[in-house]
Amino acid sequence: MKIPAIDDLRLDGGALCLDYVNTVPDRKDGSGRDLVKSFHELLYWARKAKAIESSAFTTLERAAAERSRGAKEFFTQAIQLRTLIYDLFYPLSQKQRIKPTDLDSFNKVMARYSPHLQMAAESGEIVLRWAFDADQFLRITGPIVKSAQDVLLSGKLERIKECPRCGWLFLDTSKNGMRRWCSMEDCGSNAKSLHYYYRKREERSEE
Numbered sequence: 001m002k003i004p005a006i007d008d009l010r011l012d013g014g015a016l017c018l019d020y021v022n023t024v025p026d027r028k029d030g031s032g033r034d035l036v037k038s039f040h041e042l043l044y045w046a047r048k049a050k051a052i053e054s055s056a057f058t059t060l061e062r063a064a065a066e067r068s069r070g071a072k073e074f075f076t077q078a079i080q081l082r083t084l085i086y087d088l089f090y091p092l093s094q095k096q097r098i099k100p101t102d103l104d105s106f107n108k109v110m111a112r113y114s115p116h117l118q119m120a121a122e123s124g125e126i127v128l129r130w131a132f133d134a135d136q137f138l139r140i141t142g143p144i145v146k147s148a149q150d151v152l153l154s155g156k157l158e159r160i161k162e163c164p165r166c167g168w169l170f171l172d173t174s175k176n177g178m179r180r181w182c183s184m185e186d187c188g189s190n191a192k193s194l195h196y197y198y199r200k201r202e203e204r205s206e207e
Contacts (some may be wrong), residue, residue: 011048015181017145040064043057088106117133156171
């Protein structure tokens with residue numbers, strides 16, 4: 001079954017972990033809208049964002065049906081992870097420091113996931129790969145945790161930004177580092193249209 005709200009969701013965060021944070025799509029309007037309210041929606045989003053391969057979707061969906069209590073507990077932890085990642089990166093978007101308590105919490109998360117990472121040879125290089133069981137729920141969030149770790153260690157923390165219109169967080173990957181909006185096609189375009197409208201209204205009032 002399709003979930004149009006997730007199908008239509010843009011992935012403009014510039015990093016998987018920020019795309020996950022942005023599944024709360026309107027942090028500025030106070031609506032509390034959330035696109036991931038169940039295990040199935042989380043799994044559906046993970047496939048869209050390529051956190052999991054399409055082939056893993058059916059396996060994990062079947063595992064959730066067989067272990068519904070475990071799936072529910074995992075989902076609660078996954079939402080807690082989303083909140084933690086937001087708490088890590090939001091201060092950076094405001095040119096503030098990460099709270100030590102949040103960094104300590106993330107270290108505990110990494111300690112849980114790191115035993116599942118293994119080195120492997122691939123195309124003449126040594127790479128890190130996840131070694132989860134096929135039906136292990138951590139397969140969904142492992143790549144999100146790794147993404148957050150990679151961004152935190154990237155040396156580009158000054159490029160973590162918040163869209164002033166919708167509140168999405170994003171990694172500015174533009175060449176000049178001057179990106180302001182989550183997307184010029186959406187928030188940027190809307191802001192420009194509003195600016196044009198008010199400018200024209202002021203011009204008419206001065207005539």
